[in-house]
Amino acid sequence: MKDLKALQYFVRVAELGSFSRAAEALRLTQPAVSRKVRRLEAELGVELLYRKGHQLAVTEAGDILLSRSRDLARQAEKAWDDARAGAATPSGSLAVGTANIIGQLLLPDVLSEYRSQFPDVRVHVSEGYSGFLEEWLLDRRIDVGLFWGRPSSGEINVRPLMSVEMCLIAPPRPLKQWEGSAGLGDACTLRQVVQAPLILPALPHALRLLAETSAAKYGARLNVAMEVDGLALANELVRAGLGYTLMTHPGAQEDHHLNKVRSIPIRSPSVNWVLSFAMRRDTRPSQAIRAFHRAVHQACSRKIQVGELRGRLSPIGALA
DSSP states (O other): OOOOOHHHHHHHHHHHHHHHHHHHHHHSSSSHHHHHHHHHHHTTTTEEEEEETTTEEEEEHHHHHHHHHHHHHHHHHHHHHHTTSSSSSSEEEEEEOHHHHHHHHHHHHHHHHHHHOOOTEEEEEOOOOOOHHHHHHHSSSSSSEESSSSSSOTEEEEEEHHHEEEEEEOSSOHHHHOOOSSOOOEEEHHHHHHHSOOEETTOOOOHHHHHHHHHHHTTOOEEEEESOHHHHHHHHHHHSSSSSSEEGGGGGGHHHHSSSSEEEEEEEOOEEEEEEEEETOOOOOOOHHHHHHHHHHHHHHHHHHHHHOOOEEEEOOOOO
């Protein structure tokens, strides 16, 4: 049987294009990683890597091996981590995927506490839209995901963490052609949100799906003035007076205090976004995953209690 560690090292070197970066990611010395990969080449009798400028690139033989070794290497690492799952202290690796907004809101607090309590867990975080997180879970590129809404795949199991109230993010000065001279005031209705010239991501972004679903329940269509996939850019366009967007309550809190945008709560009815903790149904939750789930739930609870988030906490329950 070929050396699975050597395959794992080769995959990491090929992905990162460097022995030194791979060694850093694997928490090993560069010579140890280099020896393993060179020994693998000698055993196979082919060259797997070659230097291309300042980077390492894969040969044709290396590309074939890489395409067939990625999943095997990840499965081997997962098997080792699962074997450690019964340990009293969480260890091993944990690959986390997070939706764009929630990563900024929660993960600094979560990871600061989590890493101090469980230093033996190697955490890797990937950020992206909820649709990407679903793909990464299905491909086993991440172990758990924090995303908005529900996945389309039945292979993914979700556990709600909290339901967050959404706000209409408005320009600092009312757009008279839509708000009139009086402005929207301290709150707005869903009817007003639906009619507003909105700046939203394109489908199937989770925020756009939320807005479309809310409008459909009201029996109306959204007035989408612009489709912008970058939430930060959408906020800048709102500041410039080009339209309105939706965001969780604290998302533009600093800008609101600086009088750059207005955060207007939505009432009659309210619009809520559900944050969920997701895993593949066939994933056995390790001690590291269980501890991370508790840490995220506790962070959600704290944010709601101090008013940084407006919403409702879901019961934590136990991971199956």
